[in-house]
Amino acid sequence: MNKTELVSALAEKSGVTKADAERVLSAFTETVTEQMKKGEKVQLIGFGTFEAPMSAARTSRNPRSGETIDVPAKRKPKFSAGKPLKEAVL
Structure with missing residues (x-):
């Protein structure tokens, strides 16, 4: 849809x-x-919760060159389905 x-x-x-x-x-x-x-949660009881928790800054590696890269902290959008939604979809 x-x-x-x-x-x-x-x-x-x-x-x-x-x-x-x-x-x-x-x-x-x-x-x-x-x-x-x-950084706030939007919680809809019976449906689910929308949130964007902050991921920590980290060091990563470029697989092609082997060079280390600093990855900054950032928000990652996330949705967690509520129990009634999960049960309805099953």
Whole structure:
């Protein structure tokens, strides 16, 4: 399912226009992104948790040349499914 199909499904299930559904979906993704940038969790009970924990800085090696490279710390986006979602998908 792509974004257009998701917007259509949301509009149909909620009884709103596709334009309204797209605005809500865009607002949701922007809000989740902003919170993850700040290091905050977005927890939707029964669905899951969006977060972006900080990975530690580390030293790595270029496999081709053998040269060591310093990899800076960075945020890595992560989604953990909640128990009801996991059970529904099984």
